[in-house]
Amino acid sequence: MGNSIGLMFGLPGQGMHLHLDALSLLFVCILLPQTVAAALAGMRGSFTFWLFVLGMALALLAGDAFTLIFGFELMSAASWLLVMQGDARPATLYAGVAIFSGACLIPALFLPVSSLAFVLIALGAGAKAGLAPLHSWLPRAHPAPPAGVSALMSGGMVKVALYVLIRYAFVNLAPAAQPWWGVALVAAGALSVLIGALRAVLEVELKTVLACSTVEHVGLITVGLGLALYAKATGDAALSGLALQAALLCAVAHGLFKPLLFIGAGEVKHATGTTSLNWLGGLMRGMPRLGALMLLGAACMAALPLGPGFAPAFLLFHAAIGAAATGGILARIGFSGLLAVLGIGGALALAAAVRLIGLGFLGRPRSLHAAAAEDLRRGPYLAMALLGVLCTPVALVPGLILELLNPVIMLLAPQADAPPLSYAPLTLLLLAGLAALAAGFVQTRWGTRGLREVAAWNGGFGRPPAWLPFGDPHTQASATGFAEPVMRLLGKGLLGTTLADPAERFLLLPLFRLQTRLIRLAERVRRATIRERLAFVFAVLVAFLLALGLGQGG
Amino acid sequence: MLGFAFAFIATVLHIVLCFVGAPLVTGIINKLRAWALGRRGPPLLQPYLHLARLLRKITLVPDTATDLFTFWPLGAFLALAVATMLIPGFTTGMLTADAGDYVTIIGLFALARSATMLGGLETGFGFGGAGAAREALFGIFAEGALLVLLLAFALLAQTTSVDGIATAFRTAHIGISVSLGFALAAMLAVALTETGRIPTDNPSGHLELGMVHEAMVLEYSGRLLALLDYGGMLRLLAWMNLIGTIFLPFGMAQATEIFSWPGGLALWAGKLLVMAVALSIFEVSRAKMRVFRVPEFLGAALLLGMLAGVFLFVAARIGA
Amino acid sequence: MNFAALAIALPFLAASLLGLAGTPRQGAVANAAACAVLLVLTLAVFWGHGAGLVAADPLGALFGVLTGFIGFTASLVNIGYVSADAARMPTQRWRLYHALFQIVLGASLLGLYADNIGLLWAAMEGGTIAMTLGVSLYRTKRGLEAAWKYFILGGVGIGLALFGTMLVYLAAQPALGAGFAAMSFAALSAHAAQMDGALLTLAFLFILFGYGTKAALVPLHGWLPDAYAEGPAPLTTALSGPLINVALLAILRFRHLLEANPVAMRPGPFLLSLGLASLFLAAFSFSRRRDARRFFGFSSIEQSGISAFAFGIGGPAAIFGGLLHMVLHTLLKSGLFLALIRAASLRGPASPGNYTFSHLRGLLRANKYVAWLLAGCIFALTGLPPSGLFVSEFIIISQTIQRNPYMSLPLGLGLLLCAVAILRNIGPLLFAPAAHEKPKPAGRGMWLVAAHLVLVFLLAFATPGPLVHLLSRAAEALQ
């Protein structure tokens, strides 16, 4: 499957080259449904949106460095414009990170095969994918544009960045591969999992929660990739196969459910005018279809069994255990720490998903807008339904999907040999069906049918007054309140009392201060009088002359 | 063919015994606890009566709840039921052994937990929300600890399926090692939290502010509450089975060898009884913790789990 | 036929006529007509490049066409500008203005076509003086200040360039002897190897400082932002691009002499340091600019720095990239200023002081075509695709990595900072909530801006074969 096409358009005298192989095909397949969904969700009239899609497609199909960077940067630029139309504040940060990743990638593509090239690729692709510690732009930028674009940014764009990482780390730079590459990726991925999941529990805005969850999933994928890279370098066939399966399957699943959730969040915004969980609640009553689809998406996000998110997590845990079984004492400690992080991250994701559904869609409305919400419009409904239907095979027959992924894995790690999947959702479904049958039998044989609607008991508190149709919103747990225990025990420790992302505190803020200082310096230079300007010229001239004189004298 | 038939029968036997016996285990524990406190205690079969009474009652639905109100108990029950079916009890080599991966079981417990949490949030009143938030917090540490523990088991047994671990621990000469001791302590801490026992939660407490599990099911009644309560009983049994299988695998039957069953069954009953006694003594001798102490408790479990993995490595090195 | 000489003569002739007679509006129309003829003539230069003192090589001819094109579009937009602004200055001064317009064009063309380092220098001097007068044309306090700066800094630069020119001549003595031959680029390039290397290095230093002043390389840039901001917009902004090109091409050509000489020092480090200094100073100067024209003045400094950097990297591909970058940037920047003039005139007279960002913000409400075109031009400056500059910057960066990998780090960082600083301004410019205002018509000149943008795109991504051929031949000859 190595098809190349040359285009007469592009670099002067050389044009562009497109190339399709199993890996690009996989990512194109990941991209396709969400593009259709985003178009259905209301973006099809936007020129910039199609430019964005074009950029991603070009980056995925690139056959040469120019096309890759062109597509990559086109994607960044178009999405920047879309972000800016939504919210100008994060747009600049976003642009900075996007160009930073371009600036890291271009050198990496031209450097000889070496560890330096890998580091640059990891920095560039990692920054674009939202890999910690370069992730802090993502929860700001992804929620800003319209839902369809957010969906594509979270579901597609980060995948394109990961595609670049995979393409170079596993294929193009393979001859120079070192075990520590994998370890570095695992470390970054684990950090992303932890921070992404933790912030997903703490954030209040629905779309920000989803964006944080994207950081977490990018972390999961990267952990898988890192383990595979490590195993490939140390020659562990089973582990590399297992880890690659985990990473790729996670990418597939995430590419389906994250757009679904984002489009849903857009509909929430459309129907209620807000995405703050503190103002939502009880949406399941007014928006049952949306609620059901969002429930599906949230189940995936939390990696619960029988959802599409579980198989990748399952594989990833196994890969991490496999990795811990190899190597020395440091690897053992490190990988058992990784397992702990993955476990904690998984549980945090679960908490985030429960919070999203429980506070947004269940319970009582927290505002009149939430109470009066109307259900999905046709286009988004179709879009979400499409993605939901596509989730089913991933959820129920992951083995089949893994078979399909085999050519990609062979391309990335030719010696990989993964053990068969020991997670059988169909068996679980069968057992659950049996249990349900039994329960139904007991119920019909001995139970009483029927339901009666009454006022909630609520521990014996009285009914709310008549002017509060849904009761006092303050008497139910708020999003902030729900997160409070987690915040108290983990948030303060990891994020500090201000809850600022550590990446912002330790990375962005110092950089920003440095920039301000340099700007002041530049302003001082600019304010120079004519005399001072002449003096600059003079000084530099004399310096050059001296350099010349000394250089020629010596 | 015959082996398959035996395995099938063993599986069915295991499932039936578990489903029928789960309330009995709860009843025994309640009785033992009462005895330990010097009371007479409820009759052993009281949990059955409790469930039957609930089944016959009309089920009330709060007017603030959504249509999914009835779905959550069912979801929690089904997840726990499947988990119970997957964890071996008296025998290894059941038909469900292949699907019974440790990670799957952790996932199923998480599924049950999330369904319960959503049920707690359903009506939109303070207690449910508080309970769910606490449950989420406990889950975070519990799941990390469980996964780290799995590492220790997987390294010893070279497999991650519970059945495989049990077989390996029973047949291979593992001996009593420091790491397994650590692992047991960690596992017990997680099990106590997961099943909602003292010191992290009080199964019989009814002070709303201190409740975790009970707070979430506050609005449920009738057959929905029966499902939830029955699910809780199943969970307790499932955890006892899990601990018994991994740490006390001696004497477990082989599904394909019918003559080993009686011994296995008897030993199983014995193990459950021992665990019940231990649990009730532990429960009456400890006070309930403050909510925010629990994560420390579980964090210690997590570290113990990691230590188990590390010590395993050291031991292997020394042994080699 | 020597179209080159004709193309140089025409603007000077037109200048003398425009300087003497006509109302402002008539002057503007006549100016446009002269520019149209000039465009045709510059095209014709490819078929009649002349000989002797004025002999255009293909590269000069190419940039000549560019100059003609920009002059033409600027003169068209100028008609509207003059009609709206006629009352601000007496007729006399408008005549001077149009004369200066033509002189700047003529000087640029002379600098491009002259095959003589002395004539090149004279052209730069003429351009400097015309621009100085142009900047002070409005006779405002700030205009005078800017013009004074221009005069002092430009004058010093011109002086240094003359010194360098003389040294080049002296260095060529061993190879070419006295007389005109030692001042012809063609002859100098051919005999660069036999020239006095040490002297040539010294000469290049002065040339670099002299023409670097015109190219606005840091630390010689001091005149540019103010000159951009305070003069009449069509003259001092749109037409400054060609003059900068002349200076950069001159630097490139002298650089080649050094490269071809075995004894001379390599010019790379000098060019690289000035280029990077430009890039970084611009990057940090962007963020506090309130006046859009000053802002884009710094952008010109940045782009000039990029080209100088490319020349400093050396090698045919990098020089190809640098040349392409110059072509594209000149087109883009002049288009940008045309759009900017129109944007400012949507909110009142397009005179200096009415170009602050706070004055222009929320442009989308005034006219969406103008707003989007302006935003498109600004965006294109960053070098992100689909802007054409992406191609040239890509070439430059990739060449940097291959030839001097460590330099790619500061280059990448500088480009990043500049791009971010430029992008920051687009949001408020387009979307900021402005006071309620009626949408106004876009004006006639907007298709010209669109044409500039499309040209930039097409020339970069679907570069015509002959252009590629021409540029790569020139780059190989000047590597």
Place this chain on the structure above:
Amino acid sequence: MSLTFSLAHLMGGIILLCAFLQLSQRRLAAMVTLYQLEALVLAAAAFWQGYAQHEINLYLTGLITFALKAMLLPWGLREIVQRFNMVRAVETALPMAAAMILGLALIGIAVLVVLPVTMHAISLTREDLAIALSVVLLGLLLMIVRRNALAQIIGFLSMENGLVLAAIGMPGMPFVAEFSVALLVLLAFLVVGVFLLRIREHFDTLDISGLEDIERRGR
């Protein structure tokens, strides 16, 4: 050749001395006088070189220099000094002694740079070039250390003198260069005259600190 050499050298030395002494002057009138002396010697040098090289061009250069630089410009400058009443001392930005030490250092640099690189050139050019470069650099320095616009112009003109000195030393350099120099000076004078008048109109002083308006309000 010996006489050619020593006379040219002497005249170059005088020009350099004038340029250097300008640094030490506080009063504009004295600076103008020194400038005039400098231009006179330059014209003489041009004639002498023309005679020595048998170049008709150089006589023309000398003539232009004499007429414009030695006569017309100083006269104009004195007029300006009179009209604006600037006979008193102008402000310096650097202490006099420091400026002069800097000037000495510059001459040193010029010699250091020029002498090694002109090994192969004829010795006349070689000396001339070092002096010319020194004059150029001193002119620049003068522009930097004086706060007055007129003083800056004198520095600028002094710099041009250095250029012309270099130009006349070039053997057989075509006419173009000299012509341009003359043109520059002429135009410069026009422009400067216009400017000074206008600056006067607006700022009431020729102290260019008034010309630093844009910078103060960070635009």
